[in-house]
Amino acid sequence: MREPPANHPSDRVQFPTELPITARIGDIANAIENHQVIIVAGETGSGKTTQLPKICLAMGRGSNGYIGCTQPRRIAATSVAARVAQELESELGEEVGFKVRFNDKVKKTSFVKFMTDGILLAEIQGDPLLRGYDTIIIDEAHERSLNIDFLLGFLQRLMPRRPDLRIIVSSATLEHARFASFFGGAPVIEVSGRTYPVDVLYRPPRDDEGDIADAVANTVNEITELDPRNDVLVFLPGEREIRESMSALEQRALPHTVILPLYARLSAGEQQRVFQTLPQRRVVLATNVAETSLTIPGIVYVVDAGVARVNRYSVRTGVTQLLVEPISKASADQRKGRCGRTESGVCFRLYEEQDYDGRPAHTDPEIKRVGLAGVILRMKALRLGDIESFPFLDPPQKRAIDEGYRVLEELGALDEAGRLTPLGEQLGKLPVDPRLGRMILGGRDESALREVVI
Template structure:
C-alpha cells in the first residue's frame, strides 16, 4: 500500500506514517493509520493557515537578495548565506522562510552562539511580525523556555539544539534549521555542522541555512557537497578607522594604560558629535577598570556607562537595547556584542583588539584562558558595529602594522581545545567515533590519541 502525500503532515509524524502505510496491519489496521494521517494533516493545515504574514520594508541590504534566497532555499537542501555585519540576515531569514510556507510542518529553528543574542533576536522578529514574544516566535536558552505549542519560529543557542539531538535524533520538531554566525566555529557549531551533514540523507524534507559574516564560504559549501552560496552586501554606511596604539609594551603597564586610553578615545569621539560608543574589552575585570576610568574623567560625567557581558542578568542586558533620553551611552562589552546583536544608536567603536580565549596546552595538559589578540576578521566585525545607523568611527587601540600582522581568521575552537573533553562530550552526545565524524576541520590524529590517553589514565573510557 503506497502512503499518501506526507508533505502535508507534521515532520515528526512522517517517518511513522511512511512505515504504517507500508504495513498497516502492524499498526492497528489501515483505518487507524488513516485516522493518524488525518489528524496530522489537520494540525499541519491549521499551522499553515496561522503562519504570520511577514512584511519586508526594503531598507536592509538582504532585501535586495530576497528572490535569490527564496529560489536557493526552495531548490536546495542546504543554502549558505554570506553577509557582512548589518545586512539584516539574522532577523529577515526566518521571515523569508515563513513566506515560503516553512514553519508549518515543524518549527523554524534558529541558533545563535549566545543567550543574549537568542533573546534579543527573538524579541526583534516578534516585534516585526507585530506579535508578543512567546506567540509565533519563542526562544529557549539554558533554564528558560519561552516557546508556545503554536510557535513557528524558535530562537535558541546552538548548545540547546545540540542537546535536543539526544531526545529527537532526527530533529523532527523542525522543518527548517538556520545556523547563524557559523564563522564563530565554536565546538557546538562544529558538532552541529557534522551532525546535520549526517542527518541530511535521512531527512530530505529538512532545509538548512547556514549564515555567517566573515565566512570562508567555499569551505562550508564543500562540506555540504557544493551547496549554493549567496553573498549579501553589508552595512550601508562608511566607517573611518583610526589607530591609537598604546605606548607601553609591558603587559601589566599596558593593562593599566588601556583604561586611560579608553577614556581619552571616548573624549576624542565625543568631538565628532552625538551618538553612543561601544567599547570592546576582553573580560569583566577590564570592563570594571574602564568604567572606573570613565567615571573619573571630567568630560564623561554626564554619560551613562553600561556594562555588557554574558553573566549579567537578562534585565540588566535589556537596558542596552532601550536607550532613554539623549544622554550619550558608553557600552563596555566583551565579544558578546561582536555578532548578531544590533545595539541601537551606536555611532562609535573603541576596540582594544583583545579577547579572552580558551587554549589547550598539550605540554602542560591543561586548558587555560588567555587574553589574546583578535584576528583581522573579528576586528572587522567589531568595526562594523558602528556603521549600521549612520557613518561611524572606530578607534583601534593598536597600530595598523599590528593589525596587518594578525591572523586572517579566528582559530576554530576544536583546534585549541582539549580533545579529551571533546571525546567525552561526543560520547555523551552519542556522536560516534571522533576520527570518523565529518568535522569541517578534523583534529590531528596525534591530538585525538593524546585525548584518549588522558581519559584512559583517568579511567573515564574503557580501553578497547
C-alpha cells in the same frame, strides 16, 4: 512529531525595505525550495539574522516542525527572538520563542525557535533525526565554535535520512566557499552589508597610560571633546577590564553620559538596557558578545582594544587556559562594522596599523584550540560515533585525539573497549571540563560536594 499549528502567519510577514537582504528574498526562497542546503553569506548589517527565519515563514515553513535558528550566545538568541517577534507584531513566546539554558519560552504552537547551538546539540539525544524541525538555520557559522562544527558535521550526516529538512548556513563572507564544498556544492547567496563610511584611526596607548582602562577612558574623553552626543561602543577582553574601565570613566565625570556594561553573565534585564534608546549619550563597554549577531542601535563610535579572551589547550600541560590574545583581522573588521549602521562612523583601534597588518586573517576554529577529552565525551554521549570518523570541517590532529582518550581513560569515563562507563555517562551530562566534572562527582560520592564546588 507535533501537530501542525493553525493560523500560520505567512501572510503577515513583511520585510524592511532598508535592509539589503530584502532585495534577495526571491533568490533565497527559490534556493531553499530547490536545495536541501543553502549558504547565505552576508556582511554585518545585511539583515540575515532577523530576516532568514521570516523568509522561511513567508514560504509556509514551520508547519511540520519548528524553524530552528541557532545562535552562538544566549544574549543573541534572546534579543533576536524579541526583535523578530516585534516585527511580526506577536508576543514573544507565542509565534516566535527562544530556548536557552534555564529559560524556555517556546510553545508547541510556535513557528520559530531561537536557541543556542548547545541547546540543539542537547536535543539530538532525545530526537536523533531532529523530527521536531522542518528547517534549521545555523547563524554565525564563521565563528567555528566546537558546537557549530558539531552541528555542521551532524547535519551533513543527517541529510540523506531527512530529505525534507532544509538547512541554511548563515555566515560572514569569509568561509562560504568551504561551507559550500562541505555540503556537496551547496549554492551560495551573497548579501551586501548596509554600511555608511567608517574611518579607522589607530591610537596606540601612550606611555602615561598604565593599562587598557586608562587608554579607553582617555580615548572616550577625546571623542567627547569632538562629539559629546553620539553613542560609543568599547570592546574589551573581559569583565575585569570592563569594571576597571567603568571606574576610570566615572572618574572623568563625562556630562550627559550613561555607562553600560555588556557581557554574557549579566542578568537579562541588565543586558536589555543597552538596546534601549536613552536621553543621555551611551558608552557601552562590551566583551566580544557584541561582535556578531547583536546590533546595538545608534552606535557612531567604536573603540577597539584589539584583544579578546580565548581558550587555549596545552597538550604538554593538559590544561585549558583562558588567555588574552590579539584578535584576528576578521574580528577587528567585525568590530569596526558595529558602527556606520545608520550614519558615518569612526573606529578607534588602540594599537598600531603595522600590528593590524601582521595579524592572522581569521581566528583558529575552536577544535584546533581546546582539549579533546570533553569533545570525545560529548560525542559518545550524543552517540555521534568516533571522533576519528566524524565529518569535521577541520579534523583534529591525531596527537590531540590520543591525549583526549588518555584523559578519559585516566578519569574512568571509558572502558577498555572505548565505551562510556556509568561514570562517563554521568560526566557527559555535566557542562564542564571532564576533569572538573570528575572532581564534582567525587565530591558528591564523598559527601564533600560543597567543599569541591567552592
